[in-house]
Amino acid sequence: MKKLLLTIILVFGIAQIFLAQLETPCEYLQITATGTAGNTNSFQVGSNVDSLVTAGLISSDIQHRWRAYYYWNAQDLVNQIFDTSSTCNNCIWSSTLSQDTYSSSVLDTLTLMLNMTIVDGWTCSTMFGVIYDPSSNNNANGGISMSMTEQFTSVEELKSPFNKKLLAVYNMLGKKVDPNIVNNEILIFIYDDGSIKKMITKFP
Numbered sequence: 001m002k003k004l005l006l007t008i009i010l011v012f013g014i015a016q017i018f019l020a021q022l023e024t025p026c027e028y029l030q031i032t033a034t035g036t037a038g039n040t041n042s043f044q045v046g047s048n049v050d051s052l053v054t055a056g057l058i059s060s061d062i063q064h065r066w067r068a069y070y071y072w073n074a075q076d077l078v079n080q081i082f083d084t085s086s087t088c089n090n091c092i093w094s095s096t097l098s099q100d101t102y103s104s105s106v107l108d109t110l111t112l113m114l115n116m117t118i119v120d121g122w123t124c125s126t127m128f129g130v131i132y133d134p135s136s137n138n139n140a141n142g143g144i145s146m147s148m149t150e151q152f153t154s155v156e157e158l159k160s161p162f163n164k165k166l167l168a169v170y171n172m173l174g175k176k177v178d179p180n181i182v183n184n185e186i187l188i189f190i191y192d193d194g195s196i197k198k199m200i201t202k203f204p
Helices: 002-017 049-054 071-079
Strands: 031-034 042-047 062-070 093-095 100-103 110-119 122-132 144-154 166-171 186-191 196-200
Touching: 031 122, 031 144, 042 110, 042 122, 049 062, 062 071, 062 100, 071 110, 071 122, 093 100
Parallel strands: none
Antiparallel strands: 031 042, 042 100, 062 093, 062 110, 110 122, 122 144, 166 186, 186 196
């Protein structure tokens, strides 16, 4: 049930915030989540940013945002997928380090995670699930695995907000709609500068 819910959440998120990411620093980014055999209350999150800097693929001026959410609190994750502030709304854990450890008194079988890597004027947002299988806790990875990793890219943040172009409009079910004919619904407007706006359409 949780895996089905995660799939629905990610499909919904893709529909809301689909943006092309070719020729951006984000295409090189890889996120990891690892556990330790016998550890039942934590896992480590990190990425390959250090190796990308060493290879000269991205600059060393990088900011990190890690956030964890309960699986039933996915809407807050989706709402904050490009919120680069150092705080978060209704998350259960956050960090601004390049690598860190998420800890809980008891690991849930599914924890929703969000990573934002801010580099070269781009925000590379990765949404993923960390699955904990207690029956595999004694394995090398401590029963930890990643599921349904999806990455989204905001266009350069320095781009003038007055030149942004509307890319698409979706309803809350992830269906592309025409805002001129939809009435009394919450719609998500996606722009080419990476910004997302929620609006309620109301016609007389």
